[in-house]
Amino acid sequence: MYIFQNALKNVVRNKGRNILIGIIIFAIITTTVITLGINNTANGIIDDYKTRFGSEVTITPDMQKIMKSGTSLTPRITIEQRKEFSQSKYIKEYKLTANAGISGENIKAVDEATGGGSGTTGMVGDKSEFINPTMQLIGNQFDDFQKGIREITDGKMPENDNECIVSKELAELNNLSVGDVIDVTASLFTDDIDVRNVIYTLTITGIYFDGTEEYGMFANPYLNRRNEVLTTFETITNVVQTDENGITVGSRYFLKDPDMLAAFTTELKAKGLNDIFKVTTDENSYNRVVGPVEGLRSVSITFMIIVLILGSIILILLTSIAIRERKYEIGVLRAMGMKKIKVALGLWVEMLTITAICLVIGIGIGSIIAQPVSNVLLEGQIENAQSDIEGGNVPGFVDMSSIGTSDEPISKLDISLGLHTTLQIIGISLMLATIAGLAAIIKITKYEPIKILMERN
Amino acid sequence: MSVLTLNNVSYKYEGTKKNVLAGISAEFEMGKVYAIVGKSGSGKSTLLSLMAGLDVCVNGEIMYNGKDLKKIDRDIYRAKGIGVIFQAFNLITNATAVENIVLSMNISGVNDKNKKSYAYALLEKVGIDCETAERKVLKLSGGEQQRVGIARALSHNPDIVIADEPTGNLDKDTEADVLGILTSLAHDDGKCVIIVTHSRKVTSIADEIWGINDGKMIPVKQQ
Numbered sequence: 266m267y268i269f270q271n272a273l274k275n276v277v278r279n280k281g282r283n284i285l286i287g288i289i290i291f292a293i294i295t296t297t298v299i300t301l302g303i304n305n306t307a308n309g310i311i312d313d314y315k316t317r318f319g320s321e322v323t324i325t326p327d328m329q330k331i332m333k334s335g336t337s338l339t340p341r342i343t344i345e346q347r348k349e350f351s352q353s354k355y356i357k358e359y360k361l362t363a364n365a366g367i368s369g370e371n372i373k374a375v376d377e378a379t380g381g382g383s384g385t386t387g388m389v390g391d392k393s394e395f396i397n398p399t400m401q402l403i404g405n406q407f408d409d410f411q412k413g414i415r416e417i418t419d420g421k422m423p424e425n426d427n428e429c430i431v432s433k434e435l436a437e438l439n440n441l442s443v444g445d446v447i448d449v450t451a452s453l454f455t456d457d458i459d460v461r462n463v464i465y466t467l468t469i470t471g472i473y474f475d476g477t478e479e480y481g482m483f484a485n486p487y488l489n490r491r492n493e494v495l496t497t498f499e500t501i502t503n504v505v506q507t508d509e510n511g512i513t514v515g516s517r518y519f520l521k522d523p524d525m526l527a528a529f530t531t532e533l534k535a536k537g538l539n540d541i542f543k544v545t546t547d548e549n550s551y552n553r554v555v556g557p558v559e560g561l562r563s564v565s566i567t568f569m570i571i572v573l574i575l576g577s578i579i580l581i582l583l584t585s586i587a588i589r590e591r592k593y594e595i596g597v598l599r600a601m602g603m604k605k606i607k608v609a610l611g612l613w614v615e616m617l618t619i620t621a622i623c624l625v626i627g628i629g630i631g632s633i634i635a636q637p638v639s640n641v642l643l644e645g646q647i648e649n650a651q652s653d654i655e656g657g658n659v660p661g662f663v664d665m666s667s668i669g670t671s672d673e674p675i676s677k678l679d680i681s682l683g684l685h686t687t688l689q690i691i692g693i694s695l696m697l698a699t700i701a702g703l704a705a706i707i708k709i710t711k712y713e714p715i716k717i718l719m720e721r722n
Numbered sequence: 723m724s725v726l727t728l729n730n731v732s733y734k735y736e737g738t739k740k741n742v743l744a745g746i747s748a749e750f751e752m753g754k755v756y757a758i759v760g761k762s763g764s765g766k767s768t769l770l771s772l773m774a775g776l777d778v779c780v781n782g783e784i785m786y787n788g789k790d791l792k793k794i795d796r797d798i799y800r801a802k803g804i805g806v807i808f809q810a811f812n813l814i815t816n817a818t819a820v821e822n823i824v825l826s827m828n829i830s831g832v833n834d835k836n837k838k839s840y841a842y843a844l845l846e847k848v849g850i851d852c853e854t855a856e857r858k859v860l861k862l863s864g865g866e867q868q869r870v871g872i873a874r875a876l877s878h879n880p881d882i883v884i885a886d887e888p889t890g891n892l893d894k895d896t897e898a899d900v901l902g903i904l905t906s907l908a909h910d911d912g913k914c915v916i917i918v919t920h921s922r923k924v925t926s927i928a929d930e931i932w933g934i935n936d937g938k939m940i941p942v943k944q945q
């Protein structure tokens with residue numbers, strides 16, 4: 266017990282020296298509080314944005330490459346490939362959609378009189394001709410149900426192949442109810458315009474109320490959303506041959522982490538994705554929003570590491586000098602029979618006490634100035650980022666992906682020291698005290714202070 | 723039975739060639755005052771340091787109650803077995819006199835409920851009043867520091883008290899006081915008191931006198 270008492274007394278006795286050591290520790294702790302606070306808050310925000318932005322992959326033909334190659338034909342991504350891509354281990358989520366213009370064999374479209382095709386299949390010899398689509402067969406697009414704009418009023422959603430749901434209007438017009446079977450035709454064609462008309466025979470499993478806008482600009486049966494027959498992706502695509510066009514297929518892939526983009530791209534190329542395609546994430550808006558925060562984070566980490574290293578060196582030097590001054594005192598303690606380990610413990614307690622005081626003041630002051638410091642730094646980062654964007658674009662090329670996004674950069678971080686950060690700071694402080702204490706203890710063992718007393722005789 | 727036995731003790735400082743002590747043998751008993759005399763630089767302080775367990779001899783052995791100091795825990799020996807009054811006092815200078823005494827008692831594991839009042843009493847005995855006792859050692863005169871050193875050496879009630887020129891900084895009256903305390907310690911409390919000295923007064927009260935010369939120690943006066 267007396268070791269602790271003596272250590273506390275020593276803190277007061279050697280005020281001048283301890284204040285000097287305290288200032289260094291205080292400076293280190295305060296910067297740690299600020300930088301760790303910024304860092305951990307930034308981490309939280311970045312993680313949040315990473316999951317929201319930048320994880321959706323866009324696969325688009327690279328226009329520059331197409332212009333260079335001179336081909337007018339865009340290579341296709343086959344349905345098989347799209348399915349294969351979705352099986353990547355980098356993918357968190359994916360969505361395959363399909364779309365086909367159809368005309369009804371045994372049903373009429375809403376607004377059919379307004380325009381559009383007759384709904385009958387024209388034949389010239391044994392060659393099929395394009396149907397005139399009056400409706401759309403849509404695979405795996407049920408977003409409006411989630412949004413609540415559409416709602417199943419009768420029956421249920423399609424689950425298996427060749428099941429579909431139709432709008433109330435379409436059902437009423439054709440006197441359809443759940444369990445009825447409809448036939449619709451779509452035109453498929455090869456690159457040589459070899460047309461093949463396929464008939465989908467679909468069982469109605471449900472009827473939905475449709476609250477969407479009926480038309481776009483024109484009253485037209487094909488564009489009328491009441492004419493959308495909703496089914497599964499497989500129902501539409503199962504009948505399509507690899508070299509056939511006519512179905513619009515869409516695929517959306519969401520990466521587990523935007524950093525996996527490169528690996529995912531490599532995998533896609535290995536799975537046969539044509540080199541013309543570029544695989545991108547919505548990096549631009551991610552960077553615009555999160556970039557400054559990332560910059561702030563790396564500035565603060567770098568600063569913290571520098572301060573920790575420099576601070577530790579200064580601290581070690583200071584304590585070494587302090588110990589040299591105190592070797593006589595320690596020699597006296599040893600001569601009185603105090604064990605080395607107790608002397609060391611006393612020195613460590615002294616350091617811990619100084620550190621604890623600095624910790625309290627440091628956390629207090631650090632958490633007050635962390636916010637303004639963060640604001641100033643972040644502002645600088647945003648300015649940097651903006652001048653980068655303005656100066657960085659190749660003239661003549663407007664990156665389409667950045668148009669229309671109105672994501673403003675994050676302009677304020679609400680710095681708060683959570684429990685996690687506080688624990689980290691306490692850990693670092695403990696480490697500092699131990700480094701300083703250890704430096705002192707190593708110095709003592711080297712000096713053999715007990716012999717110093719003999720030399721003084 | 724001797725409490726401290728020197729058996730052919732030799733010592734030389736690290737990095738030097740000459741043996742400061744070259745084969746010293748002697749026996750010290752409880753209840754007696756010993757004086758060690760010799761010219762400056764003859765090795766008196768060195769011998770005291772070895773007896774105090776600050777270092778071990780190169781050759782020979784020093785036995786405390788029959789046990790070789792090289793083989794026992796010298797930290798405990800210093801803390802409990804022996805009290806040393808150093809020539810250079812060796813006090814904690816930025817602590818008060820009374821703190822020095824209490825710290826020594828703590829290190830020695832003295833089991834006294836009120837160490838502080840014991841310390842004041844002890845300081846009083848060597849002529850340090852309460853007010854002086856609460857001053858930092860740094861602000862005490864040489865004579866006062868000497869007395870604090872004496873009080874500290876006695877604070878844990880050791881078997882052996884060794885003193886290196888304990889009266890060197892004292893005036894005649896205080897010298898007499900201190901010597902009174904030291905003789906009483908030997909003759910009344912039965913301790914072993916060993917004093918290194920130049921002073922005739924000290925030698926006059928000693929029961930035995932040893933002289934150091936050229937690394938050897940010879941008896942000058944024995945009972």
Ligand SMILES: Nc1ncnc2c1ncn2[C@@H]1O[C@H](COP(=O)(O)OP(=O)(O)O)[C@@H](O)[C@H]1O
Pocket residue numbers: 719720722735736738742760761762763764765766767768769
């Ligand atoms: N730390 C040391 N290193 C080397 N030589 C020393 C050291 N301390 C003392 N000496 C030498 O040892 C001899 C004895 O010194 P010391 O014991 O202090 O003598 P005394 O106390 O009798 O005056 C002297 O010659 C002195 O120079």
Ligand SMILES: [Mg+2]
Pocket residue numbers: 722766767768809886
């Ligand atoms: Mg001497």
